[in-house]
Amino acid sequence: MAGFDFDIGIIGAGSAGLTAASGAAKFGAKVLLVEREKMGGDCLHFGCVPSKTLIRTAQVRHAMQHAEGFGLPKIELPPVDFIAVRSRILSVIDTIQRHDSPQRFCSLGVRVEFGDPTFSDEHTIRLGGSSFTAKSWLIATGSSPAIPAIPGLPDVPYLTNRELFYLDGLPSSLVILGGGPIAIEMAQAFARLGTRVSVIQRSPQILTREDKDMAGIIQQSLEADGVIFHLNVSVAGIRAIPGGCVVSARKADGSPHDISAESLLVALGRKPNLDGLGLERIGIERTDSGMVLDDRLRTKHTHIYGAGDVTGAYQFTHAAGYEGGIAVTNAILRLPRKVNYTAMPWCTYTDPELASIGMNERRARDAGIEYSIHQEPFSANDRALAERTTAGMVKLLLDKKGNPLGIQIAGPHAGDLLAPWVGIMNGSKLSTLAGAVQPYPTLAEINRKIAGNVFAEKIFSERVKSALKFFFNLRGRACG
Numbered sequence: 001m002a003g004f005d006f007d008i009g010i011i012g013a014g015s016a017g018l019t020a021a022s023g024a025a026k027f028g029a030k031v032l033l034v035e036r037e038k039m040g041g042d043c044l045h046f047g048c049v050p051s052k053t054l055i056r057t058a059q060v061r062h063a064m065q066h067a068e069g070f071g072l073p074k075i076e077l078p079p080v081d082f083i084a085v086r087s088r089i090l091s092v093i094d095t096i097q098r099h100d101s102p103q104r105f106c107s108l109g110v111r112v113e114f115g116d117p118t119f120s121d122e123h124t125i126r127l128g129g130s131s132f133t134a135k136s137w138l139i140a141t142g143s144s145p146a147i148p149a150i151p152g153l154p155d156v157p158y159l160t161n162r163e164l165f166y167l168d169g170l171p172s173s174l175v176i177l178g179g180g181p182i183a184i185e186m187a188q189a190f191a192r193l194g195t196r197v198s199v200i201q202r203s204p205q206i207l208t209r210e211d212k213d214m215a216g217i218i219q220q221s222l223e224a225d226g227v228i229f230h231l232n233v234s235v236a237g238i239r240a241i242p243g244g245c246v247v248s249a250r251k252a253d254g255s256p257h258d259i260s261a262e263s264l265l266v267a268l269g270r271k272p273n274l275d276g277l278g279l280e281r282i283g284i285e286r287t288d289s290g291m292v293l294d295d296r297l298r299t300k301h302t303h304i305y306g307a308g309d310v311t312g313a314y315q316f317t318h319a320a321g322y323e324g325g326i327a328v329t330n331a332i333l334r335l336p337r338k339v340n341y342t343a344m345p346w347c348t349y350t351d352p353e354l355a356s357i358g359m360n361e362r363r364a365r366d367a368g369i370e371y372s373i374h375q376e377p378f379s380a381n382d383r384a385l386a387e388r389t390t391a392g393m394v395k396l397l398l399d400k401k402g403n404p405l406g407i408q409i410a411g412p413h414a415g416d417l418l419a420p421w422v423g424i425m426n427g428s429k430l431s432t433l434a435g436a437v438q439p440y441p442t443l444a445e446i447n448r449k450i451a452g453n454v455f456a457e458k459i460f461s462e463r464v465k466s467a468l469k470f471f472f473n474l475r476g477r478a479c480g
């Protein structure tokens with residue numbers, strides 16, 4: 001390490017940066033971690049953790065509202081006190097925060113500094129009047145809500161994921177711009193808490209990364225919760241009115257369409273946090289969506305890496321952690337590990353959830369791959385019936401040889417139900433899942449059933465049946 005203060009300097013203490021810092025320290029490296037705001041990043045403070053906590057509260061209220069469906073007396077619910085909901089969110093954040101604290105990272109051997117770093121050369125940052133040098137650098141500064149240039153938007157007090165979980169009160173009505181996972185999760189949660197929610201989406205489908213039928217299951221569920229969708233509608237401008245704002249939109253045929261609400265949530269995608277780091281000074285290339293990196297996550301200066309949302313690839317916490325690990329292995333151990341996103345899973349935490357791994361129909365078609373589909377509805381799963389969670393299905397795509405290309409699950413606990421498929425997409429056998437006994441009654445039986453159906457089709461083909469008849473002298477159906 002001759003000449004450098006640290007083996008590795010990591011900028012950004014979020015999902016990617018924290019994974020990389022603890023990994024590098026465990027390997028015995030001298031690590032500097034620089035954060036400009038709070039340790040834990042977006043996921044902990046403005047993303048996954050507050051959103052999933054809010055979603056759970058909304059689910060409980062929804063169950064209470066539908067008590068009759070469970071054979072219980074109908075109850076009149078008082079309005080939601082958002083301050084109490086916010087306190088619960090903060091208490092969950094606070095508990096997790098301890099795991100991500102500077103003290104814990106210091107105990108791992110990582111030096112944590114706060115401030116706004118800027119590169120002065122390829123190995124050196126300036127931070128609060130001091131210089132720090134490192135042999136390798138990892139940029140893991142995450143992303144922020146993208147705010148498009150919509151006329152009037154800067155003049156209205158709009159919300160993003162940074163403010164949404166910290167409101168002083170529940171908005172009576174909320175218009176959401178965007179139909180991606182964040183928009184859709186929050187639309188359902190706020191609707192279930194009692195807000196009148198409208199979603200404006202330019203394309204004809206929500207959750208555009210997903211197949212239309214699977215996204216349709218989610219849309220139906222949100223509609224049942226009272227969410228109003230304005231699809232194929234583009235926003236022309238926004239103006240403030242007393243007590244709220246009006247979004248002036250245009251339908252696909254050009255006709256005007258105004259939607260008003262007390263609050264406005266902008267959830268129109270993300271932009272990488274790369275400004276102010278002095279990247280242009282050291283010649284690091286970037287696009288609007290992220291850093292320009294090779295498959296080992298290196299910039300053109302091969303000792304400077306990028307991981308997490310700044311890559312512009314898969315903007316999830318688990319993807320950030322995976323990339324942080326790849327970058328550290330390359331930087332510290334000098335092992336040439338490449339990223340491979342073929343088996344990157346994800347889940348949208350609506351009710352029902354929508355989880356996915358590998359190819360869906362859309363991606364298979366785009367790649368010109370021939371596929372067949374197997375489907376299994378939750379309405380045929382005994383546990384789902386008992387739980388009153390029968391909406392949704394599992395959809396398995398197979399290639400010509402019968403190998404799994406991908407799986408999508410729209411249903412209860414879909415994210416958890418994806419676990420065996422993560423194994424299969426990483427090399428475990430479909431036949432193992434098909435043959436394994438699952439406890440009854442569980443939702444997990446649906447995975448065994450759909451895997452079993454694939455083999456049953458082969459085993460119980462007409463040809464096999466006639467061979468069995470012949471060899472064992474079977475006589476066929478006993479009932480007409």
Ligand SMILES: Cc1cc2nc3c(=O)[nH]c(=O)nc-3n(C[C@H](O)[C@H](O)[C@H](O)COP(=O)(O)OP(=O)(O)OC[C@H]3O[C@@H](n4cnc5c(N)ncnc54)[C@H](O)[C@@H]3O)c2cc1C
Binds near residue numbers: 034038046052
């Ligand atoms: C509402 C919402 C819900 C989400 N839900 C999920 C979910 O359920 N599951 C999931 O997998 N993903 C979810 N995500 C996405 C997830 O939060 C991100 O993909 C993840 O946080 C990215 O990790 P990261 O390390 O790249 O960035 P972050 O975790 O945001 O960390 C970046 C860190 O860098 C710091 N930083 C930024 N600029 C600088 C600078 N110049 N100098 C020093 N430090 C800097 C930031 O303050 C931050 O602490 C959600 C996101 C949102 C917004």
